[in-house]
Amino acid sequence: MEYVLAFLVGGIICVLGQLAMDVGKWSPIHVMSMFVVLGAFLGSIGVYDWLVSFAGAGATIPISGFGYVLMDGVAANMQERGLLGIGTGIFAQAGVILSETILFSFLVSLIFKPKG
Amino acid sequence: MKLVGKQTWIYENEVYLQAVATAVGPMETEGPLGEQFDVTYPDLYCGEDTWELAERRLMKDAVQVCLTKAKLEINDVDFFLAGDLLNQNVTANYIARDLPVPFLCMFGACSTSMETLAVAAALVDGGFARRVLTATSSHNATAERQFRYPTEFGGQKPKSATFTVTGAGAALVSREKSKFRITAATIGKVVDFGIHNPLDMGAAMAPAAASTIRQHFQDLKTSPEDYDLIVTGDLSGVGSPILRELLREEGYELADNHRDCGLMIYRTDQEVFAGGSGCACSAVVTYGHLLKEMEKGNLQKIFVVATGALLSPTMIWQNESIPAIAHGVVLEVVKGER
Numbered sequence: 001m002e003y004v005l006a007f008l009v010g011g012i013i014c015v016l017g018q019l020a021m022d023v024g025k026w027s028p029i030h031v032m033s034m035f036v037v038l039g040a041f042l043g044s045i046g047v048y049d050w051l052v053s054f055a056g057a058g059a060t061i062p063i064s065g066f067g068y069v070l071m072d073g074v075a076a077n078m079q080e081r082g083l084l085g086i087g088t089g090i091f092a093q094a095g096v097i098l099s100e101t102i103l104f105s106f107l108v109s110l111i112f113k114p115k116g
Numbered sequence: 117m118k119l120v121g122k123q124t125w126i127y128e129n130e131v132y133l134q135a136v137a138t139a140v141g142p143m144e145t146e147g148p149l150g151e152q153f154d155v156t157y158p159d160l161y162c163g164e165d166t167w168e169l170a171e172r173r174l175m176k177d178a179v180q181v182c183l184t185k186a187k188l189e190i191n192d193v194d195f196f197l198a199g200d201l202l203n204q205n206v207t208a209n210y211i212a213r214d215l216p217v218p219f220l221c222m223f224g225a226c227s228t229s230m231e232t233l234a235v236a237a238a239l240v241d242g243g244f245a246r247r248v249l250t251a252t253s254s255h256n257a258t259a260e261r262q263f264r265y266p267t268e269f270g271g272q273k274p275k276s277a278t279f280t281v282t283g284a285g286a287a288l289v290s291r292e293k294s295k296f297r298i299t300a301a302t303i304g305k306v307v308d309f310g311i312h313n314p315l316d317m318g319a320a321m322a323p324a325a326a327s328t329i330r331q332h333f334q335d336l337k338t339s340p341e342d343y344d345l346i347v348t349g350d351l352s353g354v355g356s357p358i359l360r361e362l363l364r365e366e367g368y369e370l371a372d373n374h375r376d377c378g379l380m381i382y383r384t385d386q387e388v389f390a391g392g393s394g395c396a397c398s399a400v401v402t403y404g405h406l407l408k409e410m411e412k413g414n415l416q417k418i419f420v421v422a423t424g425a426l427l428s429p430t431m432i433w434q435n436e437s438i439p440a441i442a443h444g445v446v447l448e449v450v451k452g453e454r
Contacts (some may be wrong), residue, residue: 021272028265028269028271028272114257114267114268115267116160116260116267
């Protein structure tokens, strides 16, 4: 059941993105940015927490999960530091995603050569 | 006066295409015209380390083969006219770096092939040069990086998108009698119909092609029937019907004697979306295929209209539309010259 829910929720998020591109004629960059913003917004009002507990990877793997992680870090830091926590917390959780992305991109680029 | 009407040049002195050469990448080699190109590469890198070097390799090959066919050395050439799609025309400039010849760099996006040919013929006709070498190139991977999304980004493309041709074409223009004469050229105006989508350049370029073709007919008082073939550069499956419709509205019926290089260079089952595009598209199809058809006697007189979308990613980000231009050159078979 866990897998089915993850598949359904993740799939619905992707369908929304595809519709924004195909029907709304948004560019891929716009869709990506909007999903980060949407994830951050839903994260800040607590909705995304519920979605993650409900659908797991189905909610964390799409790019909206990145927006949620940004806000998650902010929320934790704000409890300790108040407003300053917005600045210090924004990459507190997301930093690991960014640094891992860079590290793995680097490693992959050492091994492979682009084909096109 | 060699200017006829508003935008058309008639070359009064006999100006010839002395030699032409083409070099292409893997997808073009696998396409229906694959066997007609002079140099073919089975790999996008063309034996080089980077895409930019690969594009340069293609242009260099085209230039060298063209000179070899004309039995000339580079020092016999008076001027070199070339252009490509990359910022600062790096392919053309870096090829010219290695050539001991005065150089005029030209940018007309994918219309560069006929832009350079028209100006080369004008220089030769006007007595400003004896022999002018022209070249143009494009490479799928360099163009993707510059104008669309890097392949690694994995962006989706709509069916209206075109596929940049990997290749280069070179032509040597002189007064030395050959099988092909350059008789006229129509220089296009920049036309902008307000298309903003860089993944639909066929629609952006069709009005420019229509403008140049209509002006050509008006200037020379000719009609589509006067040509065995009117061939556009890279309007693709999206732009070609728009062009025919625009000209039909003006009373010109292109019907069966219109073809588009972007639809000729690939098979329909190759994954190229709406068709081929890029500077090399019109160059390699014209120099590699159409001239051979003329040589065989299948075509006597053709009007090649190379279409260019003057696309700048920076301008697109600033919400500007895509201006377009088209330049046309008339090529005729010289009777009795085999």
